Every structure is written in structure tokens, then in C-alpha cells.
Amino acid sequence: MSDILRTIDLSKRFRNTVALDHMNMAVPEGSVYGLVGPNGAGKTTTIKLLMNLHQPTAGRAEVFGHDSRRISPQDFAQIGYVSENQEMPEWMTVGYLMAYLKPFYPTWDAARAAELLRQFDLPLDRKLRHLSHGMRMKAALASSLAHRPRLIVLDEPFTGLDALVRDELIEGVLESADSATIPISSNDLSEIESFTSHIGYLDHGRLQFSEEMTSLTERFREIEITLRSPSPSPAPWPATWLNPQQSPAVVRFVDSQFEQDRTVAEVRRLFPDAQQISVNPMPLRAIFVTLAKAGRKAA
Amino acid sequence: MRQALHIFKKDVRHLWLEIAVALAAVAAFTWMGARQAPWSGAPREMAWGLGTFPLPLAWWILIARVIHSEALPGDRQFWLTRPYAWKSLLGAKALSILVFVNLPMLVADAVIIRAHGFSLLAELPGFLWSQVLLTAVFVLPMAALSAVTTGFVQLLLTCVVLALALWVCNMVAPGLSIGATWVALDWVKSYCAGVVTTIAALAILTWQYARRRTAATRSLAAAAGILVVLGTGLIPWTAAFSIQSRLSKQPVDQSAVHVGFDWGKKWAARALIGRDGNVWIHLPLQITGIPDGMETRFDGLVVTIQAPGGAVWRADREPRSYVGSTGQLLALQTTVDGSFYRKVKDQPVKLRGALYLTLYGNRRTASVPFQDRSVPVPGVGMCSAHRGADAQTYFFRCSSAFRWQPDLVLIYVAAKDNWGGTSYSPLHAISYSPFPADLSISPVGVYGRFGYATFREPASPVTVSTMEPLTHMARDFEISGLRLGDFEARLTPLPR
Numbered sequence: 001m002s003d004i005l006r007t008i009d010l011s012k013r014f015r016n017t018v019a020l021d022h023m024n025m026a027v028p029e030g031s032v033y034g035l036v037g038p039n040g041a042g043k044t045t046t047i048k049l050l051m052n053l054h055q056p057t058a059g060r061a062e063v064f065g066h067d068s069r070r071i072s073p074q075d076f077a078q079i080g081y082v083s084e085n086q087e088m089p090e091w092m093t094v095g096y097l098m099a100y101l102k103p104f105y106p107t108w109d110a111a112r113a114a115e116l117l118r119q120f121d122l123p124l125d126r127k128l129r130h131l132s133h134g135m136r137m138k139a140a141l142a143s144s145l146a147h148r149p150r151l152i153v154l155d156e157p158f159t160g161l162d163a164l165v166r167d168e169l170i171e172g173v174l175e176s177a178d179s180a181t182i183p184i185s186s187n188d189l190s191e192i193e194s195f196t197s198h199i200g201y202l203d204h205g206r207l208q209f210s211e212e213m214t215s216l217t218e219r220f221r222e223i224e225i226t227l228r229s230p231s232p233s234p235a236p237w238p239a240t241w242l243n244p245q246q247s248p249a250v251v252r253f254v255d256s257q258f259e260q261d262r263t264v265a266e267v268r269r270l271f272p273d274a275q276q277i278s279v280n281p282m283p284l285r286a287i288f289v290t291l292a293k294a295g296r297k298a299a
Numbered sequence: 300m301r302q303a304l305h306i307f308k309k310d311v312r313h314l315w316l317e318i319a320v321a322l323a324a325v326a327a328f329t330w331m332g333a334r335q336a337p338w339s340g341a342p343r344e345m346a347w348g349l350g351t352f353p354l355p356l357a358w359w360i361l362i363a364r365v366i367h368s369e370a371l372p373g374d375r376q377f378w379l380t381r382p383y384a385w386k387s388l389l390g391a392k393a394l395s396i397l398v399f400v401n402l403p404m405l406v407a408d409a410v411i412i413r414a415h416g417f418s419l420l421a422e423l424p425g426f427l428w429s430q431v432l433l434t435a436v437f438v439l440p441m442a443a444l445s446a447v448t449t450g451f452v453q454l455l456l457t458c459v460v461l462a463l464a465l466w467v468c469n470m471v472a473p474g475l476s477i478g479a480t481w482v483a484l485d486w487v488k489s490y491c492a493g494v495v496t497t498i499a500a501l502a503i504l505t506w507q508y509a510r511r512r513t514a515a516t517r518s519l520a521a522a523a524g525i526l527v528v529l530g531t532g533l534i535p536w537t538a539a540f541s542i543q544s545r546l547s548k549q550p551v552d553q554s555a556v557h558v559g560f561d562w563g564k565k566w567a568a569r570a571l572i573g574r575d576g577n578v579w580i581h582l583p584l585q586i587t588g589i590p591d592g593m594e595t596r597f598d599g600l601v602v603t604i605q606a607p608g609g610a611v612w613r614a615d616r617e618p619r620s621y622v623g624s625t626g627q628l629l630a631l632q633t634t635v636d637g638s639f640y641r642k643v644k645d646q647p648v649k650l651r652g653a654l655y656l657t658l659y660g661n662r663r664t665a666s667v668p669f670q671d672r673s674v675p676v677p678g679v680g681m682c683s684a685h686r687g688a689d690a691q692t693y694f695f696r697c698s699s700a701f702r703w704q705p706d707l708v709l710i711y712v713a714a715k716d717n718w719g720g721t722s723y724s725p726l727h728a729i730s731y732s733p734f735p736a737d738l739s740i741s742p743v744g745v746y747g748r749f750g751y752a753t754f755r756e757p758a759s760p761v762t763v764s765t766m767e768p769l770t771h772m773a774r775d776f777e778i779s780g781l782r783l784g785d786f787e788a789r790l791t792p793l794p795r
Contacts, residue, residue, distance in 0.1 A: 048374055051379070051380050053374035053379055053380070054374060055512075073382035073383060073384045074382070075382075076380060076381055076382040076383075077382040079380065081380035083375070085375055086375055086376075086377055087373075087375045087376050087377060088377050089313075089377060089378075091313055100305075100309055101381065103301070103302070103305050104302070104305075104381055104382045104383070105382065140377070153380075
């Protein structure tokens with residue numbers, strides 16, 4: 001599988017603030033890539049650099065194998081971009097927006113456009129300025145999917161939306177997921193957890209990891225050790241064991257490199273007094289919170 | 300091209316109100332301009348003057364709105380991630396401006412010019428050049444400023460800041476202003492500023508549309524602004540005259556032209572000691588060798604006064620300040636530092652300098668009858684003469700298309716009873732500009748409009764004679780052996 005988006009040592013600095021620090025990321029073709037991280041981590045900056053909305057301070061980004069600074073209209077004809085803070089031409093009606101954009105895209109599918117408008121229940125004669133935030137996002141998404149793009153870039157698309165609208169948008173996006181690559185940034189993991197195939201975790205401008213969802217959920221486990229008698233924390237504490245919490249009889253932590261045999265053996269070595277070892281799988285949200293806390297502690 | 304047309308149609312649909320206002324402003328301007336017949340009165344002229352005001356305002360708003368429809372600075376506009384080709388976008392914007400600013404103005408110019416009796420074909424160069432000026436000096440800078448601003452409010456603030464900066468600059472260093480100070484040579488300064496502005500505006504527009512480098516293009520705009528204000532202010536007058544000399548229409552044997560002290564008018568020489576101790580020098584000059592049939596106009600003079608002991612006084616202001624001509628008297632006029640004067644006044648001094656002059660020739664004469672229509676006068680434009688209702692006043696007025704004519708004009712109105720007549724020159728400044736149009740909203744320049752009271756009914760017709768500038772030259776001169784003390788005089792306070 002080739003990479004449709006790539007960043008190579010990508011850095012961005014806004015005056016004295018480092019927004020992105022030597023980021024190396026690859027988004028494989030056909031994937032739904034969730035770029036997650038806390039507020040201010042650099043997610044939107046990454047997407048704006050990929051879309052040539054900002055210029056990198058160092059390094060480079062590639063879209064379809066081309067330098068993002070030279071991204072062409074032909075490239076954009078294969079991209080659908082929706083952002084939470086995008087400024088739409090508010091004087092246009094929904095119908096005129098679609099009619100206006102149609103000639104820009106050689107692959108515009110009128111039937112698909114009509115279907116999206118129907119699916120999102122968008123009033124054709126209503127001006128965008130008279131639509132609610134949710135409806136505007138739907139209009140933006142409909143106008144970004146009607147040409148059946150190869151790449152659908154979504155920057156925090158669900159922020160501020162109610163659950164119903166969010167589900168409708170996700171449904172709309174997923175209908176295109178078979179043929180498209182979808183990088184999506186979000187700081188709310190629960191909303192993207194169900195449909196992402198890959199995940200990249202960004203914190204303080206650094207990409208902490210980037211991998212397939214399955215391997216990520218496989219390698220994170222919450223470990224709970226019940227001790228026979230109180231014992232001190234081992235030193236040194238393994239670097240991959242995050243957020244340790246210890247009471248006299250119980251030790252809890254998150255293993256970020258979990259392998260059943262190796263982890264159990266390590267626990268037994270460091271806690272010879274362990275009476276019981278409990279291993280619990282973690283939802284993505286819990287992994288995210290763990291990483292955020294660990295990152296903050298390290299900072 | 301197809302995409303450009305598509306964006307253009309969208310802009311027309313979006314900005315119909317701004318377009319309608321701009322077209323209405325042009326229509327009103329045309330109506331008033333065409334109605335301003337050559338013999339109409341002052342109120343209608345004033346109305347036309349007021350009518351021109353909304354036009355640039357309407358254009359300014361339209362240009363800004365057209366560019367800001369797809370604003371270039373920022374990262375949130377929806378169009379940035381759509382397949383817009385920058386050349387198509389820029390083409391669409393250019394098309395909008397061409398169709399709704401340039402084209403209506405071209406039509407307006409044609410209607411007004413025709414209403415004033417000018418031939419459209421004969422004025423074609425002026426038509427085209429006025430469009431070039433409109434585009435270069437108004438449209439492009441305004442479009443460039445719009446291209447580096449996010450919206451109308453930011454553009455308005457930018458313009459206010461620029462106007463304030465220019466005002467402060469004029470207050471602090473008036474000599475650096477681009478304004479009219481060189482009279483006939485002003486066009487050199489204006490065109491230098493225009494060329495810098497146009498190049499910068501084109502660079503900003505191309506760069507911004509192709510790459511959207513807002514910070515860099517804003518820096519370029521600021522640098523161009525500084526260059527226009529400082530650069531044009533620092534152009535030496537002599538350099539401007541040198542450029543003008545190269546544009547002379549007719550070569551003249553300059554070696555025959557000599558400048559020297561006019562010994563025949565020595566009585567007019569003065570070294571007048573002022574109350575502040577400085578000395579005002581007034582020395583009559585004589586110029587010989589001017590070809591027959593030509594007249595001279597003195598544009599400027601540079602001079603250095605050298606004493607035998609080595610003391611030197613040098614004029615450090617613009618050369619044109621140092622020459623004066625009253626009737627037949629051409630004189631070097633300058634103020635010399637009092638201490639220098641006292642040191643050298645009894646010694647024979649040497650004056651070295653250069654006189655800048657223009658030779659006029661090709662005299663032409665035309666008659667303008669007293670009637671309610673204008674007639675063409677070569678070298679001037681269209682002229683008309685008519686009597687006032689009281690039969691004791693008459694009006695004479697000339698209009699020229701697109702620019703002030705460079706010719707020297709002399710108007711002679713003879714009295715009916717042949718007791719003599721009145722000669723005068725129109726009250727407009729001569730420009731040596733070689734271009735067929737000046738920068739002005741109005742395509743018709745009116746001058747020589749006089750309401751002249753007389754007790755004798757003027758005879759018909761009015762005689763207008765014109766001479767055109769043929770060559771511009773600088774002649775070096777050296778005058779030796781003058782003792783400034785010989786011409787000394789003192790200002791005496793008037794008795795109370």
C-alpha cells in the first residue's frame with residue numbers, strides 16, 4: 001500500500017512557538033487515519049501544511065507524492081477538504097454552491113451530489129449564512145464528496161455538532177471510505193474510534209506514534225497487580241509502563257508495549273510478591289488520556 | 300479561460316449591487332460631463348467637479364470587493380482547497396475590473412469628448428493612454444492593496460494609515476512630497492512614482508496569486524511605498540531636465556547659444572542687504588544665439604560664486620529657484636550668506652553655472668469667432684468665445700482633451716473701435732510631458748476661462764497664437780570680474 005500523504009521532518013514555527021517539530025508521518029492509501037492529540041498539539045497545523053494553507057518552516061509534506069507547496073489544481077480536484085473553521089461563501093445558496101463547484105471537478109457526480117443533498121436534508125434555496133452550524137458542515141461535506149475524491153481531509157469536522165448531525169456526517173464520509181483515503185483530525189477519540197484504521201498521536205508538535213488501530217489497541221493494556229504485602233516501587237521503573245499508581249496492596253499502570261508473556265514475566269520479576277495480575281484491554285479514549293497525562297508529566 | 304469566465308459570472312452575480320453603483324456613478328459622471336457645454340456657467344462646472352468624486356470611491360469599493368471575493372491572505376477561505384488555477388482566478392478578477400471599470404470609463408470618455416466637439420479618431424492616443432494611466436495608477440495599486448488585505452475593513456485601515464504616513468512625511472519633509480513642485484517637469488517625478496507603483500503592484504499581484512506569500516508581498520508593498528515617497532523626492536531636478544532634453548522634438552545647434560552678464564542692463568543689478576544680514580543678489584543675464592523665430596522660456600539655473608581667495612558659495616537648493624524673468628529681463632536671483640558676501644564683496648568674483656532653457660517655435664495663429672460653438676485651435680484644443688448678457692463682458696474658454704497642452708498660448712482680444720486690445724495667457728501650467736494624456740478623471744481639461752469686464756465691446760474674432768516647445772537645453776556660463784559690492788543697496792524701513 002503506497003502512502004498518499006507523507007511528512008518528512010516537517011516543522012512549523014509561529015514566531016517563538018514551535019507548532020510542529022520534525023514530524024514524520026505516512027498515511028497509507030485507503031486508510032482512515034485518525035490524527036489525535038490534545039488541543040494545541042499541532043493537528044490542524046499539520047493538515048494546513050499538507051493542504052498548502054501554511055508554509056513549512058523546515059522539512060516537507062507530500063500529497064499524492066508531490067511537494068505540498070506545489071499542490072496543483074489537478075491535485076485539489078481529487079481532494080475533498082472539510083474543516084470546522086472553514087469560511088464558506090455565505091451569500092451562496094446550497095444549490096448555487098453545488099452548481100458553482102461542479103465545473104471545477106472533472107469527476108463531479110451529479111447523482112451522488114443529489115444523493116448527498118437528500119441524505120443530509122439540505123434545502124437547496126437556503127443561503128449558507130442562514131444555515132445552522134451543523135447544516136453548514138453538511139453543505140461543506142456534500143460539496144466536498146460529490147466529486148468522489150481520492151483523498152478526504154477532515155479537520156476537526158465534528159466539533160460543536162450534536163450527536164445526530166455527527167452520525168449523519170460520519171455516515172456520509174464512510175460511504176466514500178471504500179474508495180478514498182481519509183485523514184481526520186480530532187481531539188475527541190470516541191467519535192472517530194469506531195471507523196479509523198490507523199492512528200497518529202501528536203503531542204506538543206511531536207508525533208508520538210503512528211500505527212494501525214489494531215496494533216495500537218493490542219499493545220496498550222491496563223495492568224493491575226495485587227500484592228501480598230506492601231512493597232516499594234521498583235527502580236528504575238520501566239519506561240513503557242505509564243501512569244503508575246500505587247497503594248499498599250495494589251499497583252496499577254498502563255503498559256504501552258504489551259506482550260502477554262513478556263509483560264507478565266517482567267511484572268513477576270519486579271513484583272515477586274504479586275498475588276494476582278489483571279490485564280485489561282483499553283478503549284482508545286483511555287489510551288489517549290494515558291498518553292496525554294504521561295506527556296504532561298514528562299514535559 | 301473557461302474557469303476564469305465561470306468565476307467572473309459568479310462575481311457578477313455576487314457583486315451586482317457594487318457593479319450597479321459603479322455603473323451609475325459612471326453614467327452620472329458622463330451625463331454631467333457631456334452636459335458641461337463649452338460655454339456653460341460655473342455652477343454646472345462645479346456640479347461636474349462634485350460628480351467626479353463618487354466615481355473613484357465606487358471603483359475603489361468594487362475593485363476591493365472583487366478581489367476580496369476570493370481573499371488571498373488567511374487560511375480559512377473555502378476556495379483555497381478547491382481546484383482554482385491561479386491564472387484563471389487572476390484573469391477573472393482582471394476581467395471584472397476591465398468590464399466594469401475600464402470599459403465604462405472608455406465609453407464615458409468618448410461621450411464627453413464628443414460632446415465637447417473633439418474628434419474621437421484624433422484623440423485615440425489620449426483615449427488609450429488615459430486607460431493605461433487609470434490602470435497603472437489607480438486600478439493596479441488598489442487591486443494589489445486588496446490582494447494583501449483580508450477584507451474591506453483591513454483595506455480601509457491600510458489606506459488610512461498610508462494617507463496618515465504620507466501626510467506626516469509631507470509635514471516633516473515637504474521636499475520629499477510627490478506633489479506638483481516642478482511645474483513643467485512634474486511629469487518626470489509623477490511617472491517615476493507611477494512606474495515604481497505599477498511594477499510593485501504587478502509583482503505583488505502575480506506573486507500573491509501564484510504563491511500566496513502575504514508577509515512577503517506586504518513587505519514588498521511597504522518597500523515600494525517608501526521608494527515612491529523617498530525615491531521620487533530624491534530625484535535631482537537636473538536629472539529630470541536631462542531626461543527632458545533627450546525628448547526634444549527638434550535638434551538645435553546649441554553651440555551658438557551663449558549666456559553672459561547683461562552689461563547693457565547693469566543698472567538692474569542689485570546686492571540687497573536684508574535685515575537678517577543675508578544678501579539678495581539680482582544679476583541681469585543676457586542670452587544670445589537663439590535661432591530666429593524661436594522664443595525662450597527659462598526653466599532653471601545653477602550657480603557657484605568663487606572669490607580669488609578661494610572662498611566659494613554654492614546654491615544648495617533646486618536650480619529653478621534661481622532664475623527670474625520679467626518681460627525682457629532675465630536675471631540670476633539668489634540669496635547669499637551675509638558673511639560670505641562681506642568677505643568677497645570688494646573682490647572680483649567668478650560666477651560659474653548652467654542655465655536650463657526651453658526653446659519654443661512653430662508659431663501658429665487661429666481665430667475664434669464670437670458664437671455659441673467651439674472651434675478647433677491647433678496646439679490648444681477646442682476654443683469658444685461669446686459675449687455676456689450685459690454686452691460688457693465676454694468669455695473665452697478653451698478645452699483640451701486628456702491633458703494640458705504643452706504649447707505657449709497667447710490670446711489677443713481686439714477692441715471693436717480699434718483703440719487697442721487685450722493680450723493674456725491662459726492661467727494653466729505648461730507640462731512638457733511627451734505622453735498624450737495626464738492622470739485625471741475628467742477627459743477634458745478646461746482652461747482660459749475668463750469673464751473679462753470691458754467698457755468696449757470686443758471685436759470679433761479672438762486671435763490665439765501658440766508656440767510649441769521644440770528643444771530643451773542646458774548652457775554652461777562663466778562670468779568674471781564682477782564686484783558684488785558695486786551693486787550694494789540696503790533695505791530702508793518705510794517712514795511711519
